[in-house]
Amino acid sequence: MAIRLRLLSLILVSLFYSGCASTPTLSRSQVFEEYERISYLQRRMNEDRVNDLFDLAPVGFAAAQSKLAEAIVLGQKRNDAGVAEKVAEVDQLLDKAESDATRSKRLMREVLEARQLAIAAGADTMLKERFELLDEKLRKASTLVEKGDIEDAKKWRPEMLQGYSDVELDALKQDATENARQDIAQATESEADEYSPKTLKRALEELALSVAVLETNRTQREKAKNHALQASRLARRSVEITEMIKDFKRREYTMEEIILWYQKQISLISEPTGDELHFDQPNHEVVTALRNKLVNYTEIQQAELATRMDLQSRLEAVERENREAQARFDKIQDLFSSYEANVYRQGHNVLLELRAFNFPSGGSDIQSENFALLDKIVTAVKSFPNPDVVVSGHTDSVGGADVNQQLSQRRAETVASFLEKVGGVARNHITAIGYGESRPVANNETERGRKSNRRIEVLIINE
Structure with a gap:
């Protein structure tokens, strides 16, 4: 029994020391500090990733990453010979990967330009799945370049070029018209197509114009957004018209009551002018009189505002001059x-x-x-x-x-x-x-x- 216990102890001690021997002696960060070549290769690889080279030579960069990981593990065990061997392999793999990526970049120049335009339009986030499928095709074409199958790689270009162009346009449309589409959907849900069809139709026409502008010239984003904004306004207006009509119906307003309600609203508008509107006159004359009063009132308000602003500007100038004069006086007094x-x-x-x-x-x-x-x-x-x-x-x-x-x-x-x-x-x-x-x-x-x-x-x- 004692012999068995002694043997068991020896086995446990042997396993303990064996485990200690395989335990890394350096942390990952210490490896980068102690092995300058590993640190350099990691920086180089990070730069290649930032410069979007990884997708242009996916096989080569994947192999280089794998070998670099092995070099880091060997560095943690202070295996200098193993590190030197792996670093040399990584160096060669990176040289080839960067060379292949450069070749892919030349071959796929127009595709990559279309991809950048799609990213600028937000396609990589708004149409993420479609964009990622295109990037996967780009990696497959780049893999063919790595293998030297240039002609087969070229066959992918038309499809990718069209694909990135399509997602760019769809992203532009979505960005410009998303709010307008939501507002029109809400208007339709509120039955504006029944109660306010003309206004809703105008909203749909503005939305169609927004899309047509982008399809004709993708650089006209601001113009497209302006049409979409007008579509949103008209859609929301159709909702308000619909709600008012429904309210009149619920209250069982007669046409006379609707006219009286309307006259009360424009009377409220006229209140700030201090003048009474004369509803015993034709409506167009009432509206013209109200317009003239508001124009005169606005001109008076603008004149008063300009006077106040001028006075405020002068006061600020005087205060500024006083501050400057006092500061100058204090400086001279200190002399x-x-x-x-x-x-x-x-x-x-x-x-x-x-x-x-x-x-x-x-x-x-x-x-x-x-x-x-x-x-x-x-x-x-x-x-x-x-x-x-x-x-x-x-x-x-x-x-x-x-x-x-x-x-x-x-x-x-x-x-x-x-x-x-x-x-x-x-x-x-x-x-x-x-x-x-x-x-x-x-x-x-x-x-x-x-x-x-x-x-x-x-x-x-x-x-």
Whole structure:
């Protein structure tokens, strides 16, 4: 008994290790990472599939796929020699399959063009079974090409060419007329052929026109759809007419009651105009009067709408300009420190009250220490699309009014000249004015006040 148990244990251990030895040591994804040739062949095969080559050499690509699967299994077992052998076989099979597919593509060029047109029309989904049968014939013809039976393969072309052309046309018809057919079927079910035969007949005529357009010229899809759309409208209209007639019959309306109902409906239409319709007049005159009232009412409404839209557009433009002006002002304000200038917004204009200019006593030459400040002024001016600039010079009350007037003018001219020559601002857009001591902003009795009064102001006009 003990010997049997020992033998059984040995057998189980042997089976366990045998099973372990046959278990793959690499996953499929690891195989693609470790074996570059397998990965390359898989990518190559995927590209061939995307390029619709598989159906043009079905036997060759099927064989290549099978061999590649075997190579992957060998790769999972790390059988490098086996992988190398299978990869070489796959390479040869793919070369031949791609060559055969290219030959089939040349031979079946017109068939493949017809197939693409059918796909564009949606035949591969709307008429799936018929389309798949044609694709099966294409694979059979391609198989003959693989075998070298070119003449036999050519015999399939007329049938496939006609088949793909037929499914394309049928798909186009179905796409254009499907809703119209459903609406006409619903109209017929509601007995429109009995109660509203003329309207239903017009719907059928429009549907027939839609089909005829496509049969004459398949590129006229939009025209065909327009006819089909009109067919749908007429079919639905016939249903509404049918329901109204049935309702009149259920209520046992007399002809007089039907006319009174009709007059009430057009009275409701006339209500927005505020005018009463006079039904003591002939019907055609009532209809003409109603039409004229609605035309006048519509014109008034359109005029009011145009006025509102114009006003809204102007308000939006003002708001947009205000936002732009505020954004521009904020940007300019950030350029200057409180020591350099006070920045004020005046509508769409900006005033720079510059205090950091250090002209020599009694002089108007710009000092090098003011170049950075002048560059900021130029930046501020160029923030506007095409502004006018007014440079004004101001002094304190020391030195006499005439002297200060001349001094402030020279200083304003100096800054204006800098804006022109260095800043590139057109001179005909710059005005320089000297105000001397006539426009103080502080008390001239104190040194601090006099310093505030000695200033250059730049008004940037954007209006």
